[in-house]
Amino acid sequence: xxxxxxxRRRPTLDTVARAVGVSRATVSNAYNRxxxxxxxxxxxxxxxxDQLGYPGPDPVAxxxxxxxxxxxxxxxxxxxxxxxxxxxxxxxLDGLASTVDEHGHGLLLVPGTADAGPRPEAVxxxxxxxxxxxxxxxxxxxxxxxxxxxxxxxVIDQPVVPxxxxxxxxxxxxxxxxxxxxxxxxxxxxxxxxxPFAPDHTEGPAGEARRATARYRVSRDRLAGYLRTLGAVxxxxxxxxxxxxxxxxxxxxxxxxxxxxxxxxxxxxxLCMSDELxxxxxxxxxxxxxxxxxxxSVVGFDDTRAAAASDPPLTTxxxxxxxxGRRAGEIAxxxxxxxxxxxxxxxxxxxxxxSSTAPPR
Amino acid sequence: xxxxxxxRRRPTLDTVARAVGVSRATVSNAYNRxxxxxxxxxxxxxxxxDQLGYPGPDPVAxxxxxxxxxxxxxxxxxxxxxxxxxxxxxxxLDGLASTVDEHGHGLLLVPGTADAGPRPEAVxxxxxxxxxxxxxxxxxxxxxxxxxxxxxxxVIDQPVVPxxxxxxxxxxxxxxxxxxxxxxxxxxxxxxxxxPFAPDHTEGPAGEARRATARYRVSRDRLAGYLRTLGAVxxxxxxxxxxxxxxxxxxxxxxxxxxxxxxxxxxxxxLCMSDELxxxxxxxxxxxxxxxxxxxSVVGFDDTRAAAASDPPLTTxxxxxxxxGRRAGEIAxxxxxxxxxxxxxxxxxxxxxxSSTAPPR
DNA sequence: TTGTATGCGTTATCAT
DNA sequence: ATGATAACGCATACAA
Numbered sequence: 001x002x003x004x005x006x007x008r009r010r011p012t013l014d015t016v017a018r019a020v021g022v023s024r025a026t027v028s029n030a031y032n033r034x035x036x037x038x039x040x041x042x043x044x045x046x047x048x049x050d051q052l053g054y055p056g057p058d059p060v061a062x063x064x065x066x067x068x069x070x071x072x073x074x075x076x077x078x079x080x081x082x083x084x085x086x087x088x089x090x091x092x093l094d095g096l097a098s099t100v101d102e103h104g105h106g107l108l109l110v111p112g113t114a115d116a117g118p119r120p121e122a123v124x125x126x127x128x129x130x131x132x133x134x135x136x137x138x139x140x141x142x143x144x145x146x147x148x149x150x151x152x153x154x155v156i157d158q159p160v161v162p163x164x165x166x167x168x169x170x171x172x173x174x175x176x177x178x179x180x181x182x183x184x185x186x187x188x189x190x191x192x193x194x195x196p197f198a199p200d201h202t203e204g205p206a207g208e209a210r211r212a213t214a215r216y217r218v219s220r221d222r223l224a225g226y227l228r229t230l231g232a233v234x235x236x237x238x239x240x241x242x243x244x245x246x247x248x249x250x251x252x253x254x255x256x257x258x259x260x261x262x263x264x265x266x267x268x269x270x271l272c273m274s275d276e277l278x279x280x281x282x283x284x285x286x287x288x289x290x291x292x293x294x295x296x297s298v299v300g301f302d303d304t305r306a307a308a309a310s311d312p313p314l315t316t317x318x319x320x321x322x323x324x325g326r327r328a329g330e331i332a333x334x335x336x337x338x339x340x341x342x343x344x345x346x347x348x349x350x351x352x353x354x355s356s357t358a359p360p361r
Numbered sequence: 362x363x364x365x366x367x368x369r370r371r372p373t374l375d376t377v378a379r380a381v382g383v384s385r386a387t388v389s390n391a392y393n394r395x396x397x398x399x400x401x402x403x404x405x406x407x408x409x410x411d412q413l414g415y416p417g418p419d420p421v422a423x424x425x426x427x428x429x430x431x432x433x434x435x436x437x438x439x440x441x442x443x444x445x446x447x448x449x450x451x452x453x454l455d456g457l458a459s460t461v462d463e464h465g466h467g468l469l470l471v472p473g474t475a476d477a478g479p480r481p482e483a484v485x486x487x488x489x490x491x492x493x494x495x496x497x498x499x500x501x502x503x504x505x506x507x508x509x510x511x512x513x514x515x516v517i518d519q520p521v522v523p524x525x526x527x528x529x530x531x532x533x534x535x536x537x538x539x540x541x542x543x544x545x546x547x548x549x550x551x552x553x554x555x556x557p558f559a560p561d562h563t564e565g566p567a568g569e570a571r572r573a574t575a576r577y578r579v580s581r582d583r584l585a586g587y588l589r590t591l592g593a594v595x596x597x598x599x600x601x602x603x604x605x606x607x608x609x610x611x612x613x614x615x616x617x618x619x620x621x622x623x624x625x626x627x628x629x630x631x632l633c634m635s636d637e638l639x640x641x642x643x644x645x646x647x648x649x650x651x652x653x654x655x656x657x658s659v660v661g662f663d664d665t666r667a668a669a670a671s672d673p674p675l676t677t678x679x680x681x682x683x684x685x686g687r688r689a690g691e692i693a694x695x696x697x698x699x700x701x702x703x704x705x706x707x708x709x710x711x712x713x714x715x716s717s718t719a720p721p722r
Numbered sequence: 723t724t725g726t727a728t729g730c731g732t733t734a735t736c737a738t
Numbered sequence: 739a740t741g742a743t744a745a746c747g748c749a750t751a752c753a754a
C-alpha cells in the first residue's frame with residue numbers, strides 16, 4: 001500500500017485504528033494494556049502507528065479522559081533566580097522531584113513574581129494532580145487560587161491551610177536551641193539576622209511594629225524561638241537588634257552583618273535565620289576586621305552543604321532538607337492516590353556545633 | 362433557593378450554564394472573553410459560578426480544545442540535585458523561566474536519571490507546547506521520544522537535532538581563548554580538567570580512546586579548543602594530561618585538581634571546563650600547599666557569580682548565561698506561536714582576566 | 723449579545 | 739480478545 005500523503009492531518013488513535021482495521025479501544029490497549037490483546041496484533045498496530053508517524057497517545061487527551069495529569073505543581077514564593085540560589089530550597093526540591101519522578105510524575109514549577117508571590121492565574125491554570133505550596137506568605141492571592149482548584153494541597157513549611165497536608169520543621173524549637181547554645185557559651189549581647197518578614201523588598205532594622213505584622217510563619221517562629229530563649233535568662237535587657245534581610249543570600253547577609261556589628265555595644269554573637277545569611281555575616285565580620293569566632297560568634301540555620309564547607313565551618317541548626325522533600329513527595333503521591341491529608345508531618349531539628357561559635361572574649 | 366447538595370458532582374461549565382439559564386458558550390466567554398457579553402450577565406454568571414463552587418475552566422479540557430498547554434518542558438540530563446547545584450544551568454534556567462512565565466507559560470521540569478538521561482516516557486507524557494532540551498548526550502533515548510512528539514523543539518548547547526531550533530555558545534572559541542591566555546603568559550605545561558565526556562559516572566584520567574567517544578558536544582568542543590591552541594605553538598610536546606570529572610562541582614574539581622597537580626613535571630596551569638571545577642582545583646592547590654596563581658594558574662569557564670566572588674577571583678571565559686536563557690525563552694515562545702526554527706543562535710564568549718592566572722615561576 | 727453545533731483525542735464500561 | 743459507545747470539559751466558528 002503506497003503512502004498516500006493526503007491532507008497531512010496529524011494522525012490520532014483513530015487514524016491508526018482505521019489503518020489497521022481495528023477499533024480505537026484496541027489501539028489504546030496496545031499502548032496501555034499490552035496484556036489485553038494478542039502479541040501479534042499489538043506488534044502490527046505499533047508497526048502501523050510508527051509508519052504513520054503516530055506519536056503515541058496524546059498526553060492532554062489522556063489526562064482529560066483519566067482525570068490525571070501525572071504532574072505535581074510546585075508553587076514558590078519567588079522568581080526562580082532567587083529560588084535556585086537558595087540551597088535550602090533546592091535540596092528539598094530535589095528530594096521532591098526525584099520522588100515524584102520515580103513514580104512517573106513531572107514537576108511543574110510555578111514561580112513567584114518579585115513582589116506579589118505567584119500569579120493566581122498561573123496557579124489556576126497549572127496542569128497538575130496535586131499542588132505543593134512552598135513557604136508562601138500568609139495571605140498571597142495564589143493561596144485563594146489554589147483553594148479554588150479542587151485538587152489536593154500540600155504545604156511545605158507554611159502557611160497553614162485548613163484542608164492541606166503539611167510538612168514542616170520545628171522552627172521555633174530550632175531557633176531556641178541556637179539561642180541557648182550562645183547563652184551557654186556566655187554570650188549576652190546577641191544580634192539577629194532575620195529572613196524577610198514580608199514579600200515587599202524591605203531591608204533594614206526591624207522594629208516591633210514590623211515584626212508584629214510578619215507574614216512569613218517561618219521568620220516569625222524562628223524569631224520567637226530566639227527572643228523567647230534570650231529573654232528567659234534576662235539576657236540583653238535592651239531588645240536585641242534585629243536586621244531584616246531582603247532575601248536569603250550572602251550579599252544580603254553581609255549587609256545585615258555590617259549593620260549589626262556596627263551597633264554599640266557591639267553584639268558578641270549573631271543569630272542568623274539561614275546559613276546563607278550566616279555566611280554573609282561571616283564575611284561582614286571580615287570586612288570589619290573581626291574574626292569568627294574570636295571576636296564574634298555566628299550561628300546559622302538549615303545545615304546546608306555550604307555550612308559544613310565554609311571557613312570556619314558553621315555552627316548551625318540542622319534540618320533534614322532532603323528528607324523534607326522526599327516526605328513531601330511521598331505525601332503528594334499519597335494524596336494523589338486518594339489518601340486523606342493526615343496530620344502535619346513535623347521533622348526534627350538539632351544543633352550542630354562547628355567552629356563559628358566560641359565563648360565571648 | 363436553598364442549596365440542594367445533590368450527588369455532589371463537581372460543577373462544570375455546563376452546570377453553571379444551566380443554573381444561570383444560558384449556554385455553555387456564554388459561560389465560557391464570561392471567563393475568556395469578557396467583551397463578548399454584557400457586564401451584568403457576566404457578573405451574574407461569575408456569581409453563580411462562585412456560589413456553585415465552580416473552580417473555573419478546567420485547564421486540561423481547555424488544553425484539549427485549544428491544543429495548547431501553556432507550558433514549556435525543560436528536559437535536562439541529570440537529576441535535579443546535580444542540576445540545581447550548577448550555577449551555569451540555574452542562571453540560564455532562570456532566564457528561561459522568567460521569560461516564559463511573563464507570557465503565562467509554566468515550566469515543566471523533566472529531570473534525568475542518574476545514568477541514562479531523562480526517561481523517554483517522561484518526555485512522551487510531558488504536557489507542553491515546546492520541548493527544550495538542555496545539554497543532553499548525543500544519543501540518549503529521550504531524544505527519540507522528543508522527536509516523536511510533533512512539538513517544536515529547542516536545543517540549548519547540544520546536541521544537534523536536525524529540525525530543532527538551537528541556542529548555543531562558541532565553546533571551542535572560548536576554550537581556545539582560555540588556552541591562548543595561558544600561552545601568552547608563558548605557560549607550557551598545562552593540565553586539563555574536563556567536564557564529563559559521557560553520562561556513565563566515569564571519573565579519572567581520560568586517554569585518547571575515551572576522548573574519541575565523547576558524547577557531550579560541549580566537552581568535545583572545549584577540549585578541541587584547548588588542544589588545538591596548545592598544539593599550535595608546540596607547547597607541551599607530550600599531550601597534556603586530561604582528567605575527566607564526574608560532574609561539574611567543586612568536590613569533583615578538587616579530586617581532579619589533586620591528580621593533575623600530582624603529575625611530574627607538575628603543570629604550571631590548569632584549564633578547567635567550568636568555574637565550579639576551577640574552584641575545586643583552586644582548593645586542590647591549597648591542599649597541596651600550592652598558591653594560586655603563584656605556583657599554579659587556574660582558568661575557569663562560564664563566568665558564574667562565584668567566579669568573581671572567589672578567592673582569588675577567577676580568570677575565566679565569560680558566556681552570557683542569563684541571556685542564553687532569555688533568548689531560549691523567546692525562541693520557545695516564538696516556536697509556540699508558529700515561527701519556524703530559524704538559524705542557530707550562537708552567543709559570544711570572551712576571556713575575563715582576574716587574579717587566578719599569572720606567568721609561571 | 724447570545725446560542726447551536728461540532729470537534730479536541732483519549733479512556734473506560736460493557737457487550738460480544 | 740475485540741468492539742461499540744459514552745464520557746471527559748471545554749472552545750470556537752457560525753448562525754441568530
